[in-house]
Amino acid sequence: MGSISITSVTKRFQAGDSAVTALDDVNVTVQEKEFVTLVGASGCGKSTLLNLIAGFEMPTVGQIVVDGQSVKGPGPDRGVVFQQTALFPWLSVEDNIAFGLSLRANRGKGDRQHVVERMLQRTGLSAFRNRRPAELSGGMRQRAAIASVLAINPSILLMDEPFGALDSLTRSLMQDFLLEIWEEQRKTVVLVTHDIDEAIYLADKAVVMTAHPGRIREVIEINLPRPRRYEMRSESAFIKLRDHVTAFVRTEAMKGTTPPTRPSTEERESMEHVVH
Amino acid sequence: MLQQTKSAEFQSSAVTKPGNQWRRTSKVLQYVIFPGTIILLWQIFSVIGFVRRNVFPPPTEVLSVWYDLITGATDIAGRYSGTWLDHAWASTWRVFAGFSWGVALGIFVGLLIGLSKVMERVLDPTIQVFRNIPVTAWVPLSLIFFGIGNAPAVFMIGLGAFFPAAINTTHGVRQINITLYKAAKMMGANDQELLSRVILPAALPSILTGVRLSMGIAWVLVVVAEILAVRSGLGYLLNDAYLFYRNDVVIAAMLSIGLLGFLSDRLVVIVRDIVLTWNEKETFGGEH
Numbered sequence: 051m052g053s054i055s056i057t058s059v060t061k062r063f064q065a066g067d068s069a070v071t072a073l074d075d076v077n078v079t080v081q082e083k084e085f086v087t088l089v090g091a092s093g094c095g096k097s098t099l100l101n102l103i104a105g106f107e108m109p110t111v112g113q114i115v116v117d118g119q120s121v122k123g124p125g126p127d128r129g130v131v132f133q134q135t136a137l138f139p140w141l142s143v144e145d146n147i148a149f150g151l152s153l154r155a156n157r158g159k160g161d162r163q164h165v166v167e168r169m170l171q172r173t174g175l176s177a178f179r180n181r182r183p184a185e186l187s188g189g190m191r192q193r194a195a196i197a198s199v200l201a202i203n204p205s206i207l208l209m210d211e212p213f214g215a216l217d218s219l220t221r222s223l224m225q226d227f228l229l230e231i232w233e234e235q236r237k238t239v240v241l242v243t244h245d246i247d248e249a250i251y252l253a254d255k256a257v258v259m260t261a262h263p264g265r266i267r268e269v270i271e272i273n274l275p276r277p278r279r280y281e282m283r284s285e286s287a288f289i290k291l292r293d294h295v296t297a298f299v300r301t302e303a304m305k306g307t308t309p310p311t312r313p314s315t316e317e318r319e320s321m322e323h324v325v326h
Numbered sequence: 327m328l329q330q331t332k333s334a335e336f337q338s339s340a341v342t343k344p345g346n347q348w349r350r351t352s353k354v355l356q357y358v359i360f361p362g363t364i365i366l367l368w369q370i371f372s373v374i375g376f377v378r379r380n381v382f383p384p385p386t387e388v389l390s391v392w393y394d395l396i397t398g399a400t401d402i403a404g405r406y407s408g409t410w411l412d413h414a415w416a417s418t419w420r421v422f423a424g425f426s427w428g429v430a431l432g433i434f435v436g437l438l439i440g441l442s443k444v445m446e447r448v449l450d451p452t453i454q455v456f457r458n459i460p461v462t463a464w465v466p467l468s469l470i471f472f473g474i475g476n477a478p479a480v481f482m483i484g485l486g487a488f489f490p491a492a493i494n495t496t497h498g499v500r501q502i503n504i505t506l507y508k509a510a511k512m513m514g515a516n517d518q519e520l521l522s523r524v525i526l527p528a529a530l531p532s533i534l535t536g537v538r539l540s541m542g543i544a545w546v547l548v549v550v551a552e553i554l555a556v557r558s559g560l561g562y563l564l565n566d567a568y569l570f571y572r573n574d575v576v577i578a579a580m581l582s583i584g585l586l587g588f589l590s591d592r593l594v595v596i597v598r599d600i601v602l603t604w605n606e607k608e609t610f611g612g613e614h
Contacts, residue, residue, distance in 0.1 A: 130509065132505050132509065136505045136509030153515050153519055199513075
């Protein structure tokens with residue numbers, strides 16, 4: 051459970067009269083239980099690719115297959131952790147974690163109280179169970195958001211710059227927290243980031259993307275030993291990988307500063323878009 | 327955040343210390359000083375005889391006539407003596423009857439427009455045009471259709487209450503954080519669950535803002551309707567007393583309307599505060 055195959059996927063967005071090609075002929079395979087990071091400068095279509103796997107958008111050309119099934123829309127087999135934490139502000143931490151399991155679609159997916167208890171403990175939020183999201187720190191909020199997604203036990207975890215809004219110290223703690231969870235539960239993870247260190251530190255496989263149009267530049271196997279430790283970042287193997295990836299991403303980012311800016315796909319989305 | 331909550335608790339316990347008596351007194355003063363000054367100036371103004379007393383009676387006279395209006399004990403209010411409760415009840419009943427149907431329909435239509443592009447194209451232009459017709463302009467037609475009585479009053483009040491409820495509901499639905507909607511959908515929420523567990527609670531702050539505006543408009547319109555279309559209620563009392571040159575009764579009726587409107591507004595606010603405990607944490611609503 052949890053394999054993803056992306057075959058010659060192209061995604062175009064209509065922007066007025068002209069079409070913007072966000073992704074151009076992308077091919078990626080993600081094995082079961084693999085940790086894959088998508089890294090690249092902003093505008094390279096990495097978030098678009100994640101949205102396609104999640105089923106929030108459909109490819110213009112090509113196909114995305116998850117566990118032998120073509121993706122038709124979002125579903126609880128693919129849990130998404132958003133950059134802007136998706137916690138319901140009117141619910142307590144506890145109720146947020148229980149939300150997914152209380153839906154009709156997930157009935158019989160396990161004892162809700164038991165799962166919530168375990169998630170609270172695992173994320174260290176037991177003492178804050180009755181707090182509202184607004185009363186939590188950024189790191190706690192993102193942990194609660196991850197817990198609420200893990201509660202429905204998806205086989206794939208899709209993460210869109212989940213730690214992008216956190217300060218660097220909290221971010222590195224969250225990375226280790228995520229790795230711990232992953233070692234325990236061994237889900238397939240696809241994580242989008244523009245942080246090169248993060249992309250290497252977490253991944254089995256880092257997919258480096260280039261922009262305008264979004265293409266896959268290189269797929270790098272990260273053969274650093276697991277479990278990963280923070281100190282590895284200063285080891286020569288890590289530094290070598292980082293220099294390698296940085297070279298690609300930097301030249302891309304510099305190119306990206308010259309052409310006229312285009313509206314990002316995320317910004318153009320709106321309520322109307324989804325609710326037809 | 328944690329730290330802040332703690333220090334806030336500390337502060338509030340400090341306020342109740344006997345040493346801070348002055349602070350409490352000054353707080354009460356802040357509430358009293360403005361209305362107190364107005365009443366005082368009013369009293370002085372009338373007693374000096376700047377304006378004739380029966381044209382602009384002082385607050386003391388208004389209070390005693392108000393007392394008689396309610397109790398019928400002193401007969402100062404003459405033909406209106408002891409009628410206050412009936413009038414107040416008539417107005418309140420009309421306000422809530424009109425408010426209920428207007429707000430219910432408003433929220434329903436607002437949801438339709440907010441959720442569906444098709445319904446927006448079908449309904450919104452008409453609503454935007456009708457919204458710009460003052461409800462008072464509906465007086466002739468409502469009288470022709472409904473005759474004299476409660477019906478035209480309840481109709482006009484509901485019409486007035488409809489628009490703020492509808493427009494704020496639409497706005498509330500549109501500004502829902504798309505990430506929450508996507509997250510619920512990703513977890514497998516069906517349409518009914520999306521509506522009841524994501525869209526409605528997320529839109530609730532805005533909906534209740536609309537409801538509050540609707541309540542305010544309802545009290546404006548009940549007076550208009552009672553002056554023109556019915557022979558009971560505080561608006562009727564006000565107009566009738568005006569015709570009989572009883573300005574003390576007019577002012578008492580005015581203040582009664584203000585007071586009942588204020589109480590109705592408090593009711594909405596109380597309901598809102600019970601339902602929306604989560605909302606204030608993220609808004610500029612605290613201490614200044």
